[in-house]
Amino acid sequence: MKVWKRNLIVCWFGMFVTSVGMSQIAPVLPLYIKHLGVHSTALIEQFSGIAFGVTFIISAVFSPIWGRAADKFGRKPMLLRASLGMALVVFSMGFARNVYQLIGLRLLQGVITGYSTACTTLIATQTDKEHAGWALGTLSTASIAGSLLGPMVGGYIGENFGLQNVFFITGALLFIAFITTVLFVKETFNRQEKKVLGTKEIWNLIPNRSLIITMFVTSFVLTLALFSIEPIITIYVTQLSSSTNHVALLAGMTFSASGMASIIAAPRLGKISDKIGPQKVMLVALLVSGVIFIPQAFVRNPWQLMALRFLLGLATAGLLPSVNALIKRITPDSLTGRVFGFNMSASYLGVFGGSILGGQISAYLGIRYVFFITSTLLLINALWVYSSVYKKLA
Template sequence: MNWKVCLAILTCNVVFMSSSYTMLIPFLPMYLTRELGVDASSVNIWSGVVFSSTFAVSAIMAPIWGRLADKKGKRLMAIRSSLLLAISYFLGGIVTSPLQLTFMRMFQGFAAGLWPMELAIMTTYAPPKKLGICLGVMQGALTAGGVIGPLFGGLLAEIFGMRMSFFLAAGALFLNFLILVFFIKEPPDTDAPAETTKAAAPAEEGSLWHHPLIRNMLIFAVFVQMVILIIQPVLTTYVTELAGHLDNLIFISGLVFSLGGFASAVSSPLWGRFGQHHGFHTSLTYALFATSLVFFLQAVPDDLYYFAATQFAIGLFFSGIYPSINAILAENTTAHMKGRVFGLLFSAQQIGSMAGPLLGGVIATFVGIKFVFVLAGVIVLIMSIFARRQQKIAMRQYHP
């Protein structure tokens, strides 16, 4: 199968997948109160339970699905995930109680794994010299879906009600299922001569966690995702404080949120190209360091327009982190191990997703919202220092 055709198809799939998810997730508290009868005093508790239940299950299941992908086929696991996710969204549209919604989200965690499987398929088809560009494009598609989803979901909810949004998401995932069945072929389980894999030998079965570079990238993924989820829960409150008594506050808040997404969707392919030409360790180090500086700047302003500019800058720099991590993992695993390594990556992200909101909520409540951005900046700055050390080790191995 031609890698360009595969990239085009999977990019469309990623947009459908991401927009379907973000079309619903921001509005779950509203769904609990308006459709499922949860009172205002307990909606925050139910929201926490509903959100975290998916992360807990998917963190356990992701490595299992990844191992099965390497044994039974990456395409088969992508088909499995898209079909089960479609079913989960349909169930979300017919639930009648918060407990049923929690069980639906747990089933969604069981079904999860479409994103890592599509990454695994793409990294197997992509020529070594095009790996960074391919991963950058897919990361940009993921972010673009994240921007489109809330805007589209809010419009649908106003016109047709939130249940229709679940059914539409189910339809989008079922379309993904059909595309995977009829248009994507199982990638070859062979490895082309790896011109880019000189820094370390590709990891083999049973050695992924013991491979220092892969272990470090998985740990990085935990902290990167944790930083994302530290910030997201407090953004609404922070923008509201900065906006004061401006008219159209909801619209303005949504616009500020979307600035980072727009910047990320545009810059992700550029970061992939940069990493391809200058090395993915280099792009990772630069992206982390620049992101940490902008996080520190976000803790400074008392002006909404200043904060909006920093939100755009965050999108520009943060978008270079995951394509670099994904490319480093792809370069250092053989084709028959890519399903497992991206399954572990997804599991690491879910662990970060569980830890982030808890830590961010504690800091915002007891110290202050501005210190949430300071904490995020410190974490990412420390990661950039470790990434720089990893880069030096890789360069010594490349030029012994």
């Protein structure tokens, strides 16, 4: 087996587990905070929002820093640092004695993240041009699916094995990712001693900066769209259900349906982008995604919503591989880690922004407007991609 294919398999598992580790806390967070001694409903809601969001905000800050370190010291050391660090931190959350320790550990988790950035850089630089779209498409399913399936995994473990075991089991899986990385990831990295470039100098070395900005915005809008439903999904499913039985399970299945679809579709769409060009796949994916959001506002039962979320996942699966393929194409190899780090920051900000946007729109305008406004953002992004990417590359 070729080195890059073996690395792809290991990185897929590691990225999936680390993404689950980032998001698995969402459904159990209010219950765990109550378990830690907070009994006021208002305080539980406030602490839940802080504990969930702080990881992604801090990750957005540190991703470019770890991307720069990956370019300087190699990608495998960054994989080992992130996987072992997250294993220890997530495992320690099960021993938290109060909500402030939990928030502190979530903040530390955001600081030491960077596994996804290092993996994406490693695969992008090792894979030949003919297979880049397929490889990056396959890899992107790990990050998206882990983020979207994480809440369902966390909810299932919490319900069947106890709240603390959510952190112990996830920490153990992260440690397994560390061991597999040690044993199976191979990298030949020649460190070059040279002047450390600042952000402005790096930016000046990128040939097509407007195209890179469009890629960052597309990554942000994609994750914002996927996570805009996160704060209101349980409420919406409750409104659509004829009974209150298994609402949490239905909500988790509905939220995760797009992640399951991405696992199926992203490698195939990555292959298509290798043949016809990533800009074409990206444009079609944005248009279809924007359209599919609209009927989600008019469903009459959870199963219709679940089906539409699955279709949404099939469409959005083409976005991240296309973004990564274009970034690889126009970025010098020596700067790949840092540019992918900035792109990962955009995705993390999209997760946080989507959660905030969905909750605020629902509170002030109603749940249906979450879908209308998210659809509008995707379609505007599609117009921007058409004018600044598709027409230029065509």
